[in-house]
Amino acid sequence: MAFSRQDIAHPGGRDAPASIVETLHGRPVADPYRWLEDTGSPATRRWLEEREREFREAASTWPLRERLATRIRQLVSTDLWSLPVRRGPRTFATRRDSDADHPRLLILGGDGERVLFDPASDPGGRTTLDAWEPSPNGVYVAVQTSTGGTERGELRVLSTETGLPVEEPIQGVRYSNVAWLGDGRGAAFYYVRRDDHDGRRGVWLHRLNAGPARPDILVHACTAARTVPGVRLLGDRWLVVSESHGTGHRTDLWIADLGEASPQRPSLAPIHVGEEAESEPALGPDGRLYLRTTLGAQRRRVCVTDPATPDPAHWREVVPEDPGATLDGFTVGGTARNTELVVTRTRLGVSELTAHHPHDGHTLRQLDLPGEGMASHPESETDGTVLLYYADVATQQVVLVYPPGEHRPRRWPETAPTPEPPTVRRSTTRCGSLDGTRVPVTVFSLASARAPREEPAPTILHAYGGFGRPRQFGFSATVLAWLLAGGRYAVAHVRGGGDGGREWHLSGAGRNKINAVRDLIAAGDSLVAGGYCSREQLCLSGGSAGGLLVLAAAALRPDLCAAVVASAPLADMVRFERLGLGSMWTREFGTVADADDFAALLAYSPYHRVLDGHGCRYPDVLLTGFHGDTRTDAAHPRKMCAALRGAGASALLRYEYDVGHGPRPVTRAIDLAADAHAFAAARTGLRPR
Structure with a gap:
């Protein structure tokens, strides 16, 4: 890569931090706000203090702020359960009580419940419960926690x-x-970590109370760069190790028979290595290995094989690919004589649930869901009972239980209240992108409101468009609060996401990422042309990779909308590999080291488009940044805010400390959501009903 650098005077004056111009592949690239990447510098701290003052002054003028916060708080004030996990004589689950900030890990039994771990024991409220896993006999639980939003925590055994x-x-x-x-x-257990001493990434075996004389054993070291290791144990016998390559659609898999080898030295045989495919394994009660896979199926299928002969040459297809829906999850339950496959599919954001015969894939029955929502994480118990999560736009997440052979679910726990949700109307339209691709757009409104095309109304248009992830319509208190206030909410199923399978993802990734941006622009234009809203009533909204998308769309088409909300976004696509986890995402976005990738990145990079776009009148923008964010580094929203302000745009930065990209206390999540939607309401003219 051709590279040179020179410092130039910062526009802020002689005493301000220096600006930078780099020559990349023969092209000068200015970076006047690189100094904002230095989190701890006095200049950055002073700049953030000024942005905080501006944000608070502006937020105090938003008329719907307190009303939205109150409504969101009411909507989330329900007990929220995890799936129950039975190990030995004990049942484990988490529950976030209606008035609590964090879920607590509980042990349930005939004599009531007992709290095993409560993040609220941290008086500062900075600790989150990230994951937990009981031992097979229920004697121990491995609990993972992190502090301050960094997602870099510790694993303790209770x-x-x-x-x-x-x-x-x-x-x-x-x-x-x-x-x-x-x-x-x-x-003992296997776990994944990066060794603090030599940087090796892989799977380790840990033996409880072994002491310093018996350190953890590395049983599988990742040899490729930027891979994420994983580990599972199937049926207490088969060890499965995985390596996901970045965040793309490639996962290498190995399997070892612990019945034939020592846990310290498992003999790992490849399932598939080097294939552009991802697979998820499960062991059925019949002893066979089932795999949900993209190998030979863009939208995934289920295959089966003997775990002793795991390579694809021995696979047999059981549940074929559906060309119109993505197979999201599956579980294998029942008994050795009566095994059953249950799969969840998503069709334009709405889940479908079916049970299949394990030999020929014949559909045994359609399982009922409470509405048009999202079913996720199906699990099977030893008696064939299937448990899963369900949520939709108006229904908070609940646990559903399907007894063996039945198609109608019951709620778990049975004592959980069932409030009557408002009726939300969903409609789907399609718009034509610049290259003629037809892009689906889903629009939500209250059923009690007027028909979608009768009268324009303030509308939030959301998009994500990254990493092959389909949009699923689960519960969102903020969306429901917006609808109850009289607004509309739309979702653009743009390329780069997973709504159309692997090719849909790839046609909006890497050098094709500009297609996702153009799809979003087309979706905004179609909502205006269809009478759903006017341009003055349209607000784009996205987070993380979706934040990149909405900022890029506004930078390319400043007249598209009235406002943009970008939460923890990527923004500087020339520097993204050097910030946060960006180096893991080159399969999704490309790399600046490649001349063609660099040209594609620079063409839509929001930060650079704004730097070159002086004289444009941009929409009003609200950016959010989280100081503890170790994924999309908070330097992105800081630099983007500075660039917009330098171009004369109205840009606010809502910046938080002691939180990161992931989970946070509920009260802080409510405040964030209320601020973002109150901003959108103020800029699009949404008024109280």
Whole structure:
């Protein structure tokens, strides 16, 4: 890569931090606000203090702010349960009580419930419960926590009898898989981490209370750069190790029979390595290995094989690909003689649930769902009972239980209240993108409101368009509060997401990312042309990769809308590889080291489009940034805000400390959502009903 650098005077004056111009592949690229990447510098701190003052002054003028906050708080004030997990004589689950900020890990039984772990024990409210996994006999639970939103936490093992740690915690984990060895093998588990000393990434075996003399054993080291390791144990016998390459659609898989080898030295045989495919394995009660896979199926299918012969040459297709829906999840349950497959599919954001015969894939029955929403994380119990999460736009997430052979669910726990949700109307239209591609757009409004095309109304248009992830219509208190206030909410199923399978993703990724931006622009134009809203009533909204998308659309078409809300966005696509987890995302966006990738990145990079777009009148923009964000570094919204302000645009930055990209206390989530939607209401003219 041709590269040179020179410092130039910063527009702020002689005493301000220096600006930078770099020559990349023969092209000068200005970066006048790179100094804002230095989080701890006095200049950055002073700049953030000024943005905080501006934001608070502006927020105090938004008429719907307190009303939206109150409504959102009411909508989330329900007990929120996780799926129950039964291990030995104990049942475990988390519950976030209606008035609580965090979920608590509970042990449930005939004599009531007992709290095993409560993040609220941190008086500062900075600790979050990221993951947990009980041992097979229910004697221990591995609990992962992090502090301040960094998602870099610790893994501790608690005794279910005392609730106390049984040893010192393991440091430096990040949403690690934990796979406990079965009974009879001692208290030990596999987990994933990056070793603090030599930077190796892989799967480790940990033995409880082994002491310094018996350190953890590395059983699989990742050899490729930028891979994310994973580990699972199937049926207490089969060890499965995975490596996901960045965040693209490639996962390498290996399997080892622990019945034939020591847990310290498993003999890992490849399932598939080097294939542009991702697969998720499960062991059925019939002893066969089932795989949900994109190998040979853009929208995924389910195949089966003997775990002793795991390579694709021995696979047999059981549930074929559906050309119009993505197979999201599956579970294998029942008994050895009566095995059953249950799969969830998503068709333009709405889930479908079906049960299939394990030999020929014949559909045994359609399983009922409460509405047009999202079913996720199906799990099977030993008696064939299927449990999963369900939510829709108006229904808070609940746990549904399907008894063996039945198609109608019941709620778990049975004592959970069932409030009557408002009726939300959903309609789908399609718009033509610049290259003629027909892009679906889903529009939500209250059923009690007027018909969608009768009268324009303030509308939020949301998009994500990244990493092959389809949009699913789960519960959002903020969306429902917006609808109840009289607005409309639309979702653009743009390329780069997973709504149309792998090709749909790839046609909006890498050098094709501009297609996702153009799809969003076409969606905005179609809402205006269709009478859903006027341009003055349209606000684009997206977070993370979606934040990049809405900022890029506004930079390319400043007249598209009245406002933009970009939460924890990517913005500087020339520097993204050097910030946060950006180096893991080159399969999604490309790399500046490649001349053609660089040209594509620079063409839509919001930060650089605004730097070159002086004289344009941009929409009003609200950016949010989180100081502890270790994914999309908070330097992105800081620099983007500075660039917009330098171009004369109205740009506000809502900046938070002690939180990151992931989970946060409910009260802080409510404040964030209320601020973002109150801004959108003020800029689009939404008035109280």
